[in-house]
Amino acid sequence: MIEDHLPALIIGIPLLAGFATPLISKLHDKLRNIFVIGVLGVTLLLVGLLALTVFDSGIFVYVMGGESTGLTLPSGFKMPVRIVLEVDGMSVFMAIISSVVAFLGAVYSWAFMDGHTGKDKYYTLLLILTAGMLGMEFTGDMFNFFVFLEITSIAACGLIGFRINRGESAEAAFKTMVLYTLGALLFLFAVGVLYGEYDALNIAILASRIQYTGLDKIALGLFVGALALKAGAVPMHMWVPDAYAEAPAPITLILVANTQVALYGLFRVVFTLYGLTISTQTVGWIIVILGVLSMFVGVTMALIQNKIKRLIAYGAVSQIGYMLLGVGVGLATLGTPALQEYGIKAMEGSIFHILNDAMYKGLLFLTAGSIIYSTGKRDLNELSGLAHDMKFTCLFFIIGAGAIAGVPPFNGFASKLIIYESVYKFNPLLSVIAILASIVTLAIFVKIFQSAFLGPKLLEVRKEPRSMVFAMLILSIIVVAFGLFPNIVVDNIVSPAVNALINHMDYVAAVLGG
């Protein structure tokens, strides 16, 4: 019974729970925290169940509000008239990331947000943000995608500006919201263009009808621009450091996943919607160039920062570059023999990197949050000798920093190695740039480590609470485990996602039949 309605439940439970949270807040604070963590735990379990179904029996199609949930073409219709949720390997892969991250964010928030007012709104927005992300991943309808995009934008900006006693928060939230809204409106315009041409909003129908006319090129440009903006790729990265630095640390963790959902949207549009109709070489190279720019500009800007979260945020921009790089290479080789030779490997590397990146970058932001929680300081120049008192945070920071720089036993190394190897066959220069960016990343994280953790003990610090240690511990375990056993992850989770992107005709066939 429950298996038939999984996609709808996964979006619906956090959404409804989000609106129930303020009511439960009235009863008791602790009860609300338990409720939120419980809801996100249930969502995580359901996502796991759905993942098993999708990996076993292929694409899961769910028709909203129909007489039967599996019937996409009721009573002789040639096209679906209802909103269709379509979950394939890639969607469910992203859903696993989002739900894990949201769950850990809520656990971390328990102690981290202690003492703040307005926590009922905080948790409401957190749940709605989660629902929006899962909705973007599952929907099979362009307009629906836009609606969920706006839901995540509004919830995310509400959370970025959560600390209204700081002017900087309002500034960051204003800037982010203007850019998010602009991006979403461009997206909507592009959806309108496609609707005017092909008379459909369903991604599968659009994919089967698309011609790649001049108007489609304009729409593709708008899609790529809007989603790259939301993903924080250079040159649309201006909001990333501000938003990441000003949001509370558990929200930054979820924002990282949110930017990756925008990347998912980009891949879905380019691979599934346009597929082989576009000149894959050109678009592939555009994505590769966006990626290389992000990598390079991200690390160079990070070098000159001295606020801890801003520094990690610029590192985050540069990591987005790796994902774009590998998938861009995959796209450039789509439909040629080179795809089998190294294109698939490059995509596997990047998609695996999305997963790894969410984990280690989340871990780094959580350690930064724990430093700010314990000392109340954000500036690296004022921090010193934290390793004396914050042993756990120090250990977790070393794990996260090792992973982001691609040092062997951690997961960042596993995915970056796949990217280097396969991209080298495509164009050696790109691989060299990627390795250089990694080395600079290592340098900037050594800088944080040296100035924050080493040196004499100067500050009185609070001990990090248990819930925060727990969230960081889980992420560290994932980081180390994925680094030690990358093959298990790549074979079981990553390659279904890559196949879902490459075999886009399956996505169309699941809705249209045949």
Place this chain on the structure above:
Amino acid sequence: MIGNLPYAACAALIILGIYALMFKRNLIKIVIGLNLIECGVNLFLITLGYKSGSVAPIYTMAEKKEMVLPTPQALTLTSIVIGLATTALILSFAVLIYKHYNTVDASKVRRLRG
């Protein structure tokens, strides 16, 4: 007999909005620019489904004539509601910025940089 005039109007609204976003310093004017873009996009959606001389897509007591396409209207309605929410949120951030910085001049609201 309005031909492609609505499309020209959409383009004009969107370009005006982007101009305001890029060159205006006042935060309120930036929000107005965003709203202009939104109006342009909404007008574009409505224009897609419009057919000259046809009636509104309401079946009760309708004349026996061609109807305009209802889907873009539903889309536009959703988009207007979302636009209201985003505008309210952005304006509330503008209010907060004014409280903390005592100005709505974007060139003076620059504590986050580099």
